[in-house]
Amino acid sequence: MTSRKKLIAGNWKMNKTSADASALVAGIVEAVGRQTDVDVVVCPPFTSLESVAKALEGSTVKLGAQNMHHEAGGAFTGEISAPMLRGLFATHVILGHSERRAYFGETDAAINQKVLAALKNQLRPIFCVGETLAEREAGATLKVVQTQLEAGLQGVNQDQASSVVIAYEPVWAIGTGKVATTEQAQEVHAFIRGLLTKLFAAPIAGKVRILYGGSMKPSNAPELLAQKDIDGGLIGGASLEARSFVELVNAAIAAK
Ligand code: 13P
Numbered sequence: 300m301t302s303r304k305k306l307i308a309g310n311w312k313m314n315k316t317s318a319d320a321s322a323l324v325a326g327i328v329e330a331v332g333r334q335t336d337v338d339v340v341v342c343p344p345f346t347s348l349e350s351v352a353k354a355l356e357g358s359t360v361k362l363g364a365q366n367m368h369h370e371a372g373g374a375f376t377g378e379i380s381a382p383m384l385r386g387l388f389a390t391h392v393i394l395g396h397s398e399r400r401a402y403f404g405e406t407d408a409a410i411n412q413k414v415l416a417a418l419k420n421q422l423r424p425i426f427c428v429g430e431t432l433a434e435r436e437a438g439a440t441l442k443v444v445q446t447q448l449e450a451g452l453q454g455v456n457q458d459q460a461s462s463v464v465i466a467y468e469p470v471w472a473i474g475t476g477k478v479a480t481t482e483q484a485q486e487v488h489a490f491i492r493g494l495l496t497k498l499f500a501a502p503i504a505g506k507v508r509i510l511y512g513g514s515m516k517p518s519n520a521p522e523l524l525a526q527k528d529i530d531g532g533l534i535g536g537a538s539l540e541a542r543s544f545v546e547l548v549n550a551a552i553a554a555k
Contacts, residue, residue: 302505302506303505303506303507303508303530304336304337304338304508304555305337305338305508305524305530305531305551305552305554305555306337306338306339306340306464306508306510306530306531306551307337307338307339307340307531307532307534307544307547307548307551308339308340308341308342308363308391308393308425308464308466308510308531308532308533308534308538309327309340309341309342309534309538309539309544310342310365310393310396310512310533310534310535310538311323311341311342311343311344311347311365311538311539312344312365312398312535313344314344314539315343315344315347315539316346316347317346317347317350320343320344320347320350320351321347321350321351321354323539323540323541324341324343324351324354324355324360325354325541326541326542326545327339327341327360327541327544327545328354328355328358328360329541330541330545330548331359331360331545331548331549332355332358332359332360333358333359334359334548334552335359336551336552336555337531337548337551337552337555338361338531339359339360339361339548340360340361340362340363340390340391340425341355341360341361341362341363341538342362342363342364342365342391342393342425344365345364345365345379348362348364348384348387348389349387352387352388352389355388361390361391362387362388362389362390362391363389363390363391363392363393363425364379364384364389364391364392364393365392365393365396366379366392366393366394366396366399366413367379367380367381367383367384367392367394367413367416367417367422368380368413368416369409369412369413369415369416370416371416371420380416381416381417381419381420381422382420384420384422385420385421385422389422390422390423391422391423391424391425391464392413392417392422392423392424392425393424393425393427393466393533394410394413394414394417394424394425394426394427394451395407395410395413395414395426395427395428395447395451396427396468397427397429397468397470397473398473401470407446407447407450407451408450410426410450410451411450411451411452411453411454414426414451414452414455414463415454415455418455418459418462418463423462423463423464424462424463424464425464425465425466425510425533426451426452426463426464426465426466427465427466427467427468427512427533428443428444428447428448428451428465428466428467428468428491429443429444429447429466429467429468429469429470429473429512429513430443430444430469430470430471431443431470431471432470432471435469435471440469440487441487441490444467444487444490444491445490445494448465448491448494448495449494449498452498455498457499457500457503460495460498460499460503460504460507461503461506461507463507464507464508464509464510465491465495465507465508465509465510466509466510466511466512466533467484467487467488467491467509467510467511467512468511468512468513468533469483469484469487469513470513471513472512472513472514473512473513473514473535474514474535474536475513475514476514477513477514478513478514478515478516478519478523479511479513481522481523481525481526484511484523484526484529485526485527485528485529488509488511488526488527488528488529489527489528491509491528492504492505492507492509492528495507508530508531509528509529509530510529510530510531510532510533511523511529511531511532511533512532512533512534512535514536515532515533515534515537515547516536516537516543516547517537517543517546517547517550520532520546520547520550520551521550521553521554524550524551524554525554531551532547532551534547
């Protein structure tokens, strides 16, 4: 039993046309759109934010984006800003996902600028950290997570900190079907909680939700969600079908 409300977030990545997104969100809203036991966020591609926002009206499911630029506007072809996301009623934004770090060259410093911009615009960052397989095998997991966490949260003040959501996503577990064991995940989550306690006051660190991400499915979710410092999940593959996503939300309700 913890005072932190569990959170299940779906990262749809580069999937779903606008029409497909509307169908998926309709199924989610129908099944879990009224419950308030856990927080639920869906993060469609930018092209579906507006239609998904409309479908979420009147429900308890919240809207998130998958990335944004740190500037509010200007000559940044192809980019999207925090005020634009707010204009579409987004409340959350995934930042620093390992796919953005690996394929789009996002650095800790760039991610930090985005985290600060999101908070300034009342968007809750779902800030991702996690080690690669090579880093885990080299025994560097905690060091890597510490570096990413401290760099990404630089300049975040005590008042803002409890709005941040952290997602621990071991890169080797993303889309691979290889889920971290509950012990591996809980160890890193507890370590992150400890770091947050050093960076911010203990009561604030106690409020921050730390999600697990990486091949989380209805079959492995109950055990992961039962861990003391695992406050929910950031779901990729299993968020692309209403049925499995809803099962994950129900697993979080059962674990609350
Ligand atoms: P999978 O659930 O497909 O492993 O993806 C996890 C993830 O990257 C969520 O952001």
